Amino acid sequence: MAASSSPSLLLPLASRNGPNIKTPRCISTRVIIASETRDRSCKTNTLSSRRDAMLLVLGVSGLSTSYSPAAYAAGLPPEDKPRLCEAECEKELENVPMVTTESGLQYKDIKVGKGPSPRVGFQVAANYVAMVPSGQIFDSSLEKGLPYLFRVGSGQVIKGLDEGLLTMKAGGKRRLYIPGPLAFPKGLVSAPGRPRVAPNSPVVFDVSLEYIPGLESDEE
Secondary structure (H helix, E strand, C coil): CCCCCCCCCCCCHHHCCCCCCCCCCCCCCCCHHHHHHHHHHHHHHHHHHHHHHHHHHHCCHHHHHHCCHHHHHCCCCCCCCCCCCCHHHHHHHCCCCCEECCCCCEEEEEECCCCCCCCCCCEEEEEEEEECCCCCEEEECCCCCCCEEEECCCCCCCHHHHHHHHCCCCCCEEEEEECHHHCCCCCECCECCECCECCCCCEEEEEEEEEECCECCCCC
């Protein structure tokens, strides 16, 4: 199984490299064949911006996390984002004891795995859903369709995720309550469908350790 090649937000802002890519503005074009499509796109973007502005004025900006321009235009209800812990799981999680580590990381095991645990520097394949404390999702491997592949404990992801995965077993699921110093020191800017993460603010990760390439489980 290959890892997703989509950009990830798991690295702290200061650790990311690459060009600063800005979203292109709507511009006019002299290509007659494409002009109708481009004009229609610009109008859609303008309508979306106006709608977002009205939501902010009305104090219901939280709805933007599940807002889909296509669904809105078609008069359809907003689509819920996939999660690793649904309603029944959330209810059961209330009775799971909280574990607190020396670093301040806290976690609850949704499911204890039966496979091996990774060692520092080992590649792991993990699915994750990253949320602000209110429950709004700001990043998710489930939306990308493939687990995220990286070397655990090597600083390739935020510190809280590194620490939380090292004590998991393959096949397990865990909710991580990550304090600000172990999350995003510089924060994350907001984007369409994604809430802002303030600098050094706590975040919540639901993570499942899918498998560890090269290490097979002795138990099924």
